[in-house]
Amino acid sequence: MGSTLLFPDGTAGGVSPSAPVVSHDGRHLWAAVRGTDTIAVLALDAIGEQADLVTSVPCGGRWPRDLVLHPSGKRLYAANEGSGDITWLDIDPATGIPHRAGSLPVPAATNVVFV
Numbered sequence: 513m514g515s516t517l518l519f520p521d522g523t524a525g526g527v528s529p530s531a532p533v534v535s536h537d538g539r540h541l542w543a544a545v546r547g548t549d550t551i552a553v554l555a556l557d558a559i560g561e562q563a564d565l566v567t568s569v570p571c572g573g574r575w576p577r578d579l580v581l582h583p584s585g586k587r588l589y590a591a592n593e594g595s596g597d598i599t600w601l602d603i604d605p606a607t608g609i610p611h612r613a614g615s616l617p618v619p620a621a622t623n624v625v626f627v
Contacts, residue, residue: 531579533588540566540608544576544590551579551590551601553609572599572612578623587613591621598624 527547534541534556541554541563550568557563571579573592580589582600588610590599596619601610 530577533579533581535581535603535608536585540603542579542581542588542608542610544571544579546575546577549574549576549592549594551576551588551610553607555608566607567609569601569610570612572601572615573597577621580624580626583626589624591618591624593620593622596621 527545529543529545529552532541532543539556541556543552545552545568549571551571552568553566554563555566571590571592573590573595575592575594576590577593578591582589586603588601588603590601592599596617597615598618598621599615600613602613603610
């Protein structure tokens with residue numbers, strides 16, 4: 513998968529994808545995209561050879577450093593280093609598209625870990 517899949521047409525320079533996450537059922541891949549402050553949503557084929565960009569959504573902050581899937585598979589968490597917060601997004605189970613559900617201030621947030 514080339515990084516050009518993660519960027520809208522016309523996006524130039526200063527854009528860095530990070531923290532790719534695959535859904536538990538293998539149907540979706542999400543990636544934080546620094547520079548556009550978005551989460552790219554990709555649909556994966558059944559054998560893992562094709563990834564198609566479905567959409568991108570705001571990450572809820574600035575400069576998303578890390579993206580983590582909750583163990584339930586129903587929510588993504590974005591560590592937004594630039595804005596100093598953790599944003600959580602509920603995932604539509606049919607489309608894989610995440611929707612912002614809340615956030616918490618965390619200065620210099622760089623990752624999310626479940627223990």
